[in-house]
Each structure stands twice: as structure tokens, then as C-alpha cells.
Amino acid sequence: MNVYKLKDGTECFIRRATLRDAAEIVRYSNVVGGESDFLSYGNNEFSYTIEQERQVIKDYTEVKNRLFLVAVIDGSICGTLTFWGNNRKRLEHWGEFGVSVIKKYWGKGIGTTLLDTLIKWAEAGKIIKKVDLMVREDNYPAIALYKKMGFQIEGRIRRAMIIGGKYYDFLYMGRLVD
Template sequence: MDFSTFHVSHVKDLLVISTPIVNYFLEKGTGHLDAKKGFVEACGEFGIAINMNDEVEPLTVKKNEKAVLRTVHLDDAEEILDIQREVIEESVYFIRVPEEFDKTIEQEQEWIEKILGNERDNMFVAEIGGTVVGWIVFRSQERRRMSHTGSIALQIKKNYRGSGLGKQLLQEMLAWAEQNPLIEKVCLGTFSTNHRAIALYESMGFVEEGRKVKEFKFSDNEYVDDVLMYKLV
């Protein structure tokens, strides 16, 4: 069965009209129905997400695995925390060093809850086979004269970098920002040595607006600039 062009308008319609399709996902895939959150997910064999926004988001990554992009849930906290720990342990493109990171699941949940409770903030995750393998977050500025701006952060598990997940997550966040009348400018900062990330951001229309020279110090003679980039939406 091919559901690549199937759309629904509301979860109620899906439950009433499309029960056979829901059952197919539940029986043949690894999908599940969540009426409160408003969508059906089907990973594994299908890699399709159907939600209340009439969006169908298929995404194929390497090794024939399928991914679903969706808004973060509170119960994603542990898996997001695992990704953060993995990236920090690499000690390559992150400001904190491992011994400085002691965030708990409860603190991570509080962070996610604040994001979900702010109409100027958002967070998406990439999920494969029921496991979160990447995420992107947008946090807006609190001060009134800067509230039209915000910054993004993006992390992907090491095994899935270079698969296109980062670009897909970035596209998803930019699409949301463009539709949000409260957001006008998306900002980010990245290490000057992170050439792959800089190339991705430039391909998505980000422009360097400056840099903090020798902002990060790795050793007595090793410094890295903080490259500041932006995109108007």
C-alpha cells in the first residue's frame, strides 16, 4: 500500500473515516495513534507522519532507514539528553566540556516544557524506528526590542550525520519561522572549524554577519572563532 499522498484534516476524521489505514499502520509498521497530540506516526517500514496540519513527511536516510520529523514531546527528554551527551563527549563542536554537563532528565523536561509553552519558540526531532536521532530548537529573545529574533541549535547523532537529517530539520524549522508572524530573524553561532555546518547554513540562505575572534580556546596555541550567521524570514 502507498500512502505517500494521503492527507487528513483532523484526527476525528482519521478515526472515523480511515480506520483501515490506521489499523494497517499499527499492524504492519511501528506506528501508533495519539489522539491527544493529533497525529498518526508510522516509522520503520513506512517513514510517514500524518498530523493535524495536513502534512505528510516522508524522509529516507542511509541504509534504507526511514525517519519522521515531528514536534518534540516531553517524553523525548531522555533521548535528547543522550544526544547532547554524545556530542559533548566528542569535544569538537560544543562549547561545554563533558565535566561541565550534568543536566538531569527533569531539567531537560522543564526546558522542553518552556519551549512548548512559548509561541515564539519551537523544537523538532527526527525519529527513526521509534528512536530520536536528531533535534533542532529555536529560542527567541525575551527582551521586547529583540523578541522578533531568536537562535537555533541543531544536533544529530554521529551515525546519522551526512544523511540529510540536519538539512531536513533546518528546513522544517525555517518553514515554521516563516509562518510565524512574531519571528523575523533566525540567528546561529558555529565554530569556524565546523566547515560542514557552515556550508549547510550557507546553502539554506544564512549569511555571516560577523565573528568573535579567538572566542574559544582549546589549548595554549589553539583558538577557534565563533561565526555568527543570520537569515531573515
């Protein structure tokens, strides 16, 4: 577990998710889904049960090129990052991540801290050589963060999301890991 001071001085703990976190992750996911239209699910649309979430966490902990991080403030999960590396030998060196933060903590550095932890983990592990992500084309704060962290736009996925009858493209971004 690593402790970070956020922009406002708050202590934030970043650690790997454990099976004990499953219920809180389900609760967190349903809350955060209702706070942002940038996620792939909306308010109370996170469909995993606690038992299914335990299995997801287990799957992440059993494979060397996968990572499930939680950010914790005052004992509560306030952010998550999942990185899923491929299990095929020819593709195990790269994967995609997703990140989310509770709205109350937007702009305080949690996303940056989670992403920095992922990059350091990838560099130390010597397996992951490429980290990718998809971001909605109009999520300007996230795009700025990813660019700041060394990601480059590599492509566009047209009509990837629809909300209220309006389509949005995703930008596909990637970063090499040394």
C-alpha cells in the same frame, strides 16, 4: 509530525520535543557531546538532569517564538534543533538556534531537514523575521549547509571556544525570514 526520506532512503520523523523525551534527550546529548568538538560541551558534559530537561522542554512549548525539534529514526532520537526567540516585545522577532546530529547519521540530510522545518515554522508563524546562529569557524560542512539554506556571515566572535589550549572563533550567521 512530519516524515522525511533521507538521502539513503531511511524514514526520519521530525516533531516537537515532548516531556516524555526528556530522558532520551539527556542520553542523546551526552552521546553527541562526545562525537564532535563543534558543540559547546564535550563527552558526558551535558549537565542537565531529566527533571531540568523536562523544564527546558516545557519552556520551549509555552512560548510562541520558541521551537524544540527532535529527529527520530527507528524510535530513537538522532538529532535535535532548538530555536530560542527573545521574550521582549522589541526583540521577539528574532532568535538563535542550535542543531546537532548523532555521528552515525552525519551527511544523510537530517541537519538540512531540521533546518528546513525551522524555516518553514518561522515563515508560517509570522512572528520570527530573523534567524541567527553561531558556528565554529572550521566547521566547514555546517557553514556550507547554512549558506545553502540562505544564511550569511554577519560577524566573527573571536576566541569563543577553547579546546586543548587552542582557541577557535565563531562565525555569526543570520537569515531573514519572509
